[in-house]
Amino acid sequence: MPSPYNGYVAEIDYSHAFYPEIAPTSLAFALLLKGVQPPRVSGDFAYCELGCGQGLSSNLLAGMHPRARFWGVDFLPSHIAGARHLAEEAGHVNAVFLDDSFEDFAQRPGPDFDIIALHGVWSWVSAENRAILVDILRRRLKPGGMVYVSYNCLPGWAADMPVRQLLLDQVSASVGPLPERIEEALRFGQRLSRLGGYFDHVAGAGPHLDSLLAKSDSYIAHEYLNRDWAPFYHAEVARDLEAAKLNFAASATLLDHLEDWRLAPDALALLAETSDPTRRETLRDYLTYTRFRRDIFIRGPRRLAPSEREARLRDFRFGLCVPRDEVPESVSTPKGEIALPAALYAPLADALAAGPQGLSALLKLPALAEQGFEAVLTALTALVGLGVAVPVPPEEEGRAEGCARFNHAVLRQNRHAPDLRQLASPVLGTGLQVDLLDRLFLLARQEGREPAAFAWTILSERGKRLRRNGEWLETAEENLAELGRLHDVFTRSRLPLLRAWGIVEG
Numbered sequence: 001m002p003s004p005y006n007g008y009v010a011e012i013d014y015s016h017a018f019y020p021e022i023a024p025t026s027l028a029f030a031l032l033l034k035g036v037q038p039p040r041v042s043g044d045f046a047y048c049e050l051g052c053g054q055g056l057s058s059n060l061l062a063g064m065h066p067r068a069r070f071w072g073v074d075f076l077p078s079h080i081a082g083a084r085h086l087a088e089e090a091g092h093v094n095a096v097f098l099d100d101s102f103e104d105f106a107q108r109p110g111p112d113f114d115i116i117a118l119h120g121v122w123s124w125v126s127a128e129n130r131a132i133l134v135d136i137l138r139r140r141l142k143p144g145g146m147v148y149v150s151y152n153c154l155p156g157w158a159a160d161m162p163v164r165q166l167l168l169d170q171v172s173a174s175v176g177p178l179p180e181r182i183e184e185a186l187r188f189g190q191r192l193s194r195l196g197g198y199f200d201h202v203a204g205a206g207p208h209l210d211s212l213l214a215k216s217d218s219y220i221a222h223e224y225l226n227r228d229w230a231p232f233y234h235a236e237v238a239r240d241l242e243a244a245k246l247n248f249a250a251s252a253t254l255l256d257h258l259e260d261w262r263l264a265p266d267a268l269a270l271l272a273e274t275s276d277p278t279r280r281e282t283l284r285d286y287l288t289y290t291r292f293r294r295d296i297f298i299r300g301p302r303r304l305a306p307s308e309r310e311a312r313l314r315d316f317r318f319g320l321c322v323p324r325d326e327v328p329e330s331v332s333t334p335k336g337e338i339a340l341p342a343a344l345y346a347p348l349a350d351a352l353a354a355g356p357q358g359l360s361a362l363l364k365l366p367a368l369a370e371q372g373f374e375a376v377l378t379a380l381t382a383l384v385g386l387g388v389a390v391p392v393p394p395e396e397e398g399r400a401e402g403c404a405r406f407n408h409a410v411l412r413q414n415r416h417a418p419d420l421r422q423l424a425s426p427v428l429g430t431g432l433q434v435d436l437l438d439r440l441f442l443l444a445r446q447e448g449r450e451p452a453a454f455a456w457t458i459l460s461e462r463g464k465r466l467r468r469n470g471e472w473l474e475t476a477e478e479n480l481a482e483l484g485r486l487h488d489v490f491t492r493s494r495l496p497l498l499r500a501w502g503i504v505e506g
């Protein structure tokens, strides 16, 4: 009997992950930066994630946007069973998970969507499936709706494509459990890479192969080992999506919006010579040697007048998602180290550290008022792109409760499985990664247990021990003492932040 998975790796589940770029508010912010009207992203809207994997993103967003409705679609039943379990534990009534193939889903009657997200899907499915996806987008996206699509792109991948082929060939030629075959293929690749030839000619290929040794089997399987795998030029994706009446509107990678961080003046001048947006993006990928794109397409883009764009952006709120002292003072870019001017970034970071602020309110602060709207907006874009700030959705009734239920469910699952790492912040409106020990300390609080002893029970059940000053701690007493010390550090440094972000109540 033929496999129902069309050559897609079904032997290892995909990892649990939340990608902040696919949050509705982040997508809307990226569109507004380009002066394009976003669809509705607060209150009642409909969001569909095609190829939702373990469904962590859709589940987290369902807690964050209690009046919106979320659909997650993925043909691997193990993914959907896990996603449904989390949704049930979190008590979500606004999230539906279907173990449909894209083909099944295309035939299923259902609602039209304001937002459709495809993260890590487009480059990893067959041409037939991409055609089905275009059909779904054509029929199920509302006019004015947006599509997020990420993909491996050319020319950034061109020189490294043989690395992927080598891995695939090696894994296909061996038998046994997939993790062992992956390990063997990587070791073989390393031997080959020391013998010159291709690996001498393409400087990055050997390091690329070496870097895979540190990646999880799940990542390698889903990124490299599907039968169908193809990087694309942006122009090819834009042409395919035209059939669904979609136009490219913005990059969801916010650092892409800071073009002078990556491109020299003569490169920017060359790009300015073309008025065709598709050609411009494709040429830009040559100049930046981009390997992975996150694009936002719109069905029927409505261009905002500059005054309307500014008014909409002034209404946006932003929050810091790291401690104030982790906001960088400079950033390394392809053009070298760029200092973030303290006169602009310091008052901005100080203000955001006190809690989410609207851009209008920020612009009333004397130190920022003198910088002006565009400068402050650019700095906020940079902070969000660097992962130290987030655009915050408008406040909404039920969010705190939705996030609390999601966080309780995630922490409960951490009792048995350590791979759910993100918790929802109702204050920042996004998911934040929390370290394993901190999650165990939070679970101990939730269950009214003594934190160090509780964490040690779980770690020792999993055969784990701690290290101090590079030395493994052998005995239970040593581990417990270290956990007690780490819990004190957690209580003093991170717990207050988790409280301020609404992840811990009270």
Ligand SMILES: C[S@@+](CC[C@H](N)C(=O)[O-])C[C@H]1O[C@@H](n2cnc3c(N)ncnc32)[C@H](O)[C@@H]1O
Residues within 6 Å of the ligand: 006, 008, 014, 015, 016, 017, 019, 050, 051, 052, 053, 054, 073, 074, 075, 076, 079, 100, 101, 102, 103, 118, 119, 120, 121, 124, 125, 129, 222, 223
């Ligand atoms: C690389 S994973 C990305 C998962 C998720 N979007 C994320 O970012 O965590 C791609 C997902 O697409 C699903 N998928 C691939 N082909 C599919 C198809 N034809 N129909 C439905 N789901 C499919 C896979 O099962 C897998 O979970």
